Structures are given as C-alpha cells and as structure tokens.
Amino acid sequence: MQILLFILLLVMLPSASAATVTNITNSPNTVAPLLPGLDAPKLTLKNSQGKSVELAQLYKNKTTLVVVYRGGWCPYCVRQLNGIQKIEAQLTKLDVQIVAISPDSPKELAKSTIESPNYMLLSDDQLAYSQALGLAYYLDDKTATAYRNKLGVNFVDLNGKDRVALPVPAVFVIDKEGLIQFQYANPNYKVRLDEQVLLAAAKAASAL
Template identity: 70%
Template sequence: MRQLIFFFTLAFSAFLSAAEVTNIAAAPEKVSPLLPGINAPALHLKDKSGNTIDLSARYREKISVLVVYRGGWCPYCSRQLAGIQKIESQLIKMGAQIIAISPDSPEALAKSTVASPHYQLLSDNEMQMSQALGLAYFLDDNTALAYRNKLGVNFVDLDGKDKVALPVPAVFVIDKKGLIQFQYANPNYKVRLDESVLLAAVKAASQL
C-alpha cells in the first residue's frame, strides 16, 4: 500500500523548499497514480516566465496530453520530450495540446529548447501536482546524496529528517471535461511511453 504522510505544520530550515508533504510514497514502486475516469487535479502552476497558469482553464480548451517528467537534467526525460515534439503536429491535428510538468523552477524551464505554442512547460517546484497525481516519492538516502540541493525537491518528514522527492515519470490524456482518459506511469524512469501508443490514446479520447 502506498505510504501516505500527512502534515499540518512543517518547520523548514533555510535551505529547504517550502513544499508541503501530503502524499509522497516511500519508493517509486509504491506510488499510486490516478486512474482513468478520475478528475485530473486542476491546480495553478507557473510557466517559464513566472506567469500563473490555471490548469482547469487549460483542460477546457483542448484534449490535454499531460507529461510529468523528472527535470530538464534527466536525459531520459529530454529524449521523451523530444519524441513527443516530433509527433506534435499529429497531436495538434487531433485537437490536443501538450502540457509538460516537472519540479524544475520557472528559471530552469526558461533554459529549455522546447518552444511551441502547443507545447507548454510548467513548474511544479513544490510538487503539489505530482503529489495530487499520486506520482511523488522519496529517494533513498544514498541516491538523495547526488540530488540534494541540486535536483528534485527537498522536504522534511515526520521525524524532522530532510529528504528529496521526485515524480515517477508519467503521461495522462485528459479530456475537455477534465477527466483522465488514459494514464501511463512506470517506476523505472528509463522506460517511457511509446509515441505510437500516445497517438492511439489521444485518438480514442478525441472520439468520445
């Protein structure tokens, strides 16, 4: 069962993120991503320019391909984003838009080479969206040493110990009512969704 950690009051040291722990699993294998048929979280996130984006409004515009990735530093994520960009024109013809979310700050997103009016990068640097989607997990202590204060997001657990969290990479297809129609998440961050499967999922959602 996924480990649920509930916080009401958190004391943060100066170097820790102000992120709040509400739903972070103990390991990637223990996450529980939201399933098709459930409403997608409609939060407010920042774009690369620091503008606030209302996801509920974005959902209503078009079918949304929501890509959750670990960060621009991750080579597997970069390849995935590039692969989706290659099929962007096909997705647009189906009436879809692409929204890619990561723990990267807006400043880090501004350095991305992804540039398209149909392909938006958003910052989830407090991992509220990752937690709401059921994708957030804590890194083990050894792995966290390589990530701490560099990559991922810092939290404080119930015992007062600081930990680093990341999202399990995932792809959701969300219809204009905000319902999840397709979901793919794999605890093995090296394995990503094939673009042909994504095209099929968007086609099916567009015909509903």
C-alpha cells in the same frame, strides 16, 4: 527582544524549499497514480515566465496530454520530450495540447529549447501536482545524496527531516471535462511510453 527578532526572522524566511507533504511514498514501486475515469487535479502552476496557469481552465480549452517528468537534467526525460515533439503536428491536428510538468523551477524551465505554441512547460517545484496525481516518492538516502546538488530542490517530510522527492515519470490524457482518459506510469524511469501508443491514446480521447 531577541526572542521577538527570532520570530520575525522565521516569518520572513522563504519557504520555497519545503513542500507540503500530503502524499509522498518511500519508493517508486509504491506510488498509486490516479486511474482513468477520475478527475485530474485542478491546481495552479507557474510557466517558464513565472506566470500562474490554472489547470482547470487549461483542460477546458482542449484535450490535454500531460507529461510528468523528473526534470530537464534527466536525459531520459529530455529524450521523451524530444520524442513527443515528433508527433506534435499530429497531436495539433487532433486539437490536443501538450503540457509537460516537472519539479524544475520556472527559471530552469526557461532554459529549455522547446518552443511551440502547442507545447507548454509548467513548474511543479512544490510537487503539489505530482502528489495529487499519486506519483511522488522520496529518494533513498544514497540516491538523494547523488541527486541533491543536481536538483537544487529539497522537500521536508512530516517529521521535519530534510529529504529529496521526485515524481515517477508518467503521461496522462485528460479530456475537456477534466477527466483522465488514459494513464501510463512506470517506476523504472528509464522506460517511457512509445510515442505511437501515446498518439493512439490521444486520438481515442479526442474523439469522445
């Protein structure tokens, strides 16, 4: 009877804290982001209201600027998102939509002050999209200890050891066919792409 109860508890326990590990490296310097010309991942993520959003359909609507960031707790990411807002009007004229994706939960995304019909925040709290893009990496033990409580998101590796993972910050410009036309990723999370360079890349992709 006790064994049966134990099995039932295992089945009923939520698994939201454990990501399915398919492509997480041990260092930000060893990630291998998808290159221009390849298909962008067509997964389903959730928005700040917890509603499912199919990326395949989203890509078809407009040229898409995808910003992958570490989370709303990261000051460098917040600065980047605010900087992109400065060119939002120009991107809108080019018929380019902005989709910012992070490991933050939908609940955390709902705290964001970014409000715009052309600027969508999506949750990749299982890091599935970041893994598909080739951006996910495990934090070293020292950094993980410092970040764990701040993030509130844990991931489990193939050996069952509890570890913390993040995406390398990156930007992608994806056309209506779902093809990556531009990519920039930097293992140094403090370095972000200049907004004017990003605007030029978006303009080139939207002209195709």
